[in-house]
Amino acid sequence: MIHVKTEAEIELMREPNRIVRDCLQFVGERIRAGMTTKEVDTLVFDFIKASGAEPSCLGYCGYPASACVSVNEVVVHGIPDDRVIEDGDLVSVDIVAYKNGFHGDSARTFKIGKVSEENEKLVRITEECFFKGIEDLKAGTPLYDIGYKVQQHAEQNGFSVIRAYTGHGIGREMHEDPSVPNFGRKGTGVRLPANCVICVEPMIAAGGFRVNVLKDGWTAVTRDMRPAAHYENTVVVRENGVEILTL
Numbered sequence: 001m002i003h004v005k006t007e008a009e010i011e012l013m014r015e016p017n018r019i020v021r022d023c024l025q026f027v028g029e030r031i032r033a034g035m036t037t038k039e040v041d042t043l044v045f046d047f048i049k050a051s052g053a054e055p056s057c058l059g060y061c062g063y064p065a066s067a068c069v070s071v072n073e074v075v076v077h078g079i080p081d082d083r084v085i086e087d088g089d090l091v092s093v094d095i096v097a098y099k100n101g102f103h104g105d106s107a108r109t110f111k112i113g114k115v116s117e118e119n120e121k122l123v124r125i126t127e128e129c130f131f132k133g134i135e136d137l138k139a140g141t142p143l144y145d146i147g148y149k150v151q152q153h154a155e156q157n158g159f160s161v162i163r164a165y166t167g168h169g170i171g172r173e174m175h176e177d178p179s180v181p182n183f184g185r186k187g188t189g190v191r192l193p194a195n196c197v198i199c200v201e202p203m204i205a206a207g208g209f210r211v212n213v214l215k216d217g218w219t220a221v222t223r224d225m226r227p228a229a230h231y232e233n234t235v236v237v238r239e240n241g242v243e244i245l246t247l
């Protein structure tokens with residue numbers, strides 16, 4: 001069931017969403033070659049705590065960290081560890097914060113130092129996929145129109161859409177209905193109601209879309225080991241468009 005939020009609930013959601021936005025900016029200003037992904041996680045934990053919020057991921061289904069830090073071939077849910085970030089890497093950082101009884105969720109892929117032309121393009125197209133996905137989104141839009149547009153843009157540019165993970169509704173729970181795939185057939189799916197809140201999060205791969213999950217049960221890597229990028233915002237569907245809570 002899709003939860004429609006009241007205006008009062010949407011007001012309460014602004015704060016956790018602002019915190020993840022500011023946290024990603026904070027991380028973006030500090031992330032650099034030579035850091036471990038664990039050090040990135042510490043930045044995130046400290047920032048969220050100092051903001052009076054809780055890191056939603058920590059302990060979620062046993063997840064052992066505050067952030068997902070996914071390097072190059074890791075698509076999502078990279079568990080922070082001793083991996084050292086190197087010049088030329090793509091590092092996707094996905095953060096969820098809980099405050100006022102609600103979650104806020106956003107992800108960015110950071111380019112470390114000088115990256116290849118292909119990586120440069122992958123990050124740009126992934127971000128563009130998000131904006132294509134929401135460009136005509138408003139109350140009454142069929143759900144799969146979002147994924148249709150994301151997929152069109154990714155594939156027109158020679159990239160592929162990760163199928164195994166999707167966006168999602170969000171609110172008092174981190175994952176609510178509906179699930180929001182980044183692929184689909186135009187004009188199909190439930191019509192999104194005004195004041196539902198969803199995370200639109202294209203995960204785009206330079207090579208094939210197939211992934212393997214490592215033995216840790218979380219880390220999703222591309223089967224061909226080619227890089228992937230991620231761009232996510234929490235958005236409110238409104239009568240005449242969307243309101244992005246994490247920009």
Ligand code: MF3
Nearest residue numbers: 057060063068077094096105
């Ligand atoms: N933004 C991610 C998602 O929507 C957050 C996952 S947190 C984890 O799935 F705990 F599941 F890792």
Ligand code: CO
Nearest residue numbers: 105199201232
């Ligand atoms: Co999410």
